[in-house]
Amino acid sequence: MNRKTGFRFLIRIMERWKNTARSFGEVSNFRDTSIEEMESALAKYKGGEVMLSKEYWNEGIAVIYLNHPEKKNAMSGKMIVDLRKCVAELESFKDGKAVILTSKGDNFCSGGDLDFVRASGTPQGGFFMSTIMHNTLKRFRNLPLTSVSLVHGPTLGGGAELSVYSDFLLAADNVKLGFVHGKMGIMTPWGGTTR
Numbered sequence: 001m002n003r004k005t006g007f008r009f010l011i012r013i014m015e016r017w018k019n020t021a022r023s024f025g026e027v028s029n030f031r032d033t034s035i036e037e038m039e040s041a042l043a044k045y046k047g048g049e050v051m052l053s054k055e056y057w058n059e060g061i062a063v064i065y066l067n068h069p070e071k072k073n074a075m076s077g078k079m080i081v082d083l084r085k086c087v088a089e090l091e092s093f094k095d096g097k098a099v100i101l102t103s104k105g106d107n108f109c110s111g112g113d114l115d116f117v118r119a120s121g122t123p124q125g126g127f128f129m130s131t132i133m134h135n136t137l138k139r140f141r142n143l144p145l146t147s148v149s150l151v152h153g154p155t156l157g158g159g160a161e162l163s164v165y166s167d168f169l170l171a172a173d174n175v176k177l178g179f180v181h182g183k184m185g186i187m188t189p190w191g192g193t194t195r
C-alpha cells in the first residue's frame with residue numbers, strides 16, 4: 001500500500017468512527033447548553049469569591065482579587081462565575097487603563113478547587129468549566145487595559161494558567177509557579193498554554 005492509498009484508508013476509517021468518537025464522553029450532547037446554564041451549574045460549587053475592587057477606579061486601575069485563603073485560593077465553581085462577572089464589568093470600564101490580577105492570603109492560586117473538580121468530575125462538568133474559563137480568559141486578554149498578574153507563593157495548575165493571561169507577570173521571590181497538569185495526567189483546561 002503506498003502512502004496516498006494509506007491516507008485514504010485512514011480517512012475512511014476516521015470518518016466512520018467520527019461520530020462514535022465525538023459521542024464518547026458524551027461531550028457532543030452538551031454543545032447546545034447555554035452559557036447561562038453552564039454558569040448556574042458551576043455556581044452550585046461554593047467556596048471563596050473573586051472580587052473586583054474599585055479602590056483605584058478613579059485612577060483608571062481595577063484590581064481583581066482571588067479570595068479563598070483557606071484553600072490556598074483554589075478556584076471553586078462559584079469563583080469561576082465571579083471571575084466572569086468581573087471581566088464583564090471591566091468590558092465597560094471606559095476610563096480604565098489597567099487591571100491587576102492578584103489575591104488575598106499567602107499565595108496566588110493553587111489551581112482548580114480539587115473538591116469542586118472531583119464533585120463535578122464528569123465529562124459534562126469538565127466541559128462546562130473549560131468552556132466558561134476559556135471564554136472568560138479570552139475576554140480578559142482582549143480587554144483594552146494593560147493587565148498585570150501579581151503572584152506569590154504556590155501558583156499551581158490552573159493558578160499558573162491564570163497568571164500567564166495578563167500582559168505582564170510580576171512574581172515575588174517566594175513564588176512557586178508550576179504547570180503541574182502533566183504530573184496529574186490532565187491537559188491545561190483553562191487554555192493557559194496558549195499564552
Ligand SMILES: CCCC(=O)SCCNC(=O)CCNC(=O)[C@H](O)C(C)(C)COP(=O)(O)OP(=O)(O)OC[C@H]1O[C@@H](n2cnc3c(N)ncnc32)[C@H](O)[C@@H]1OP(=O)(O)O
Nearest residue numbers: 070071072074110111112113114115154156157158159189
Ligand atoms: C482545574 C485546573 C487544573 C488544576 O488546577 S488541578 C489543581 C492543581 N493544584 C494542585 O494540585 C495543588 C494542590 N495543593 C498543594 O499542592 C498544596 O496545598 C500547596 C498549594 C502547595 C500549599 O501547601 P501548604 O502550604 O502545605 O498548605 P496545605 O496543603 O495544608 O493547604 C491548606 C489547605 O488548602 C487545601 N488546598 C490547597 N490547594 C487546594 C486545591 N487546589 N483544591 C482544594 N483544596 C486545596 C488543602 O487541602 C488544605 O486543606 P485542609 O486545611 O487540609 O482542609
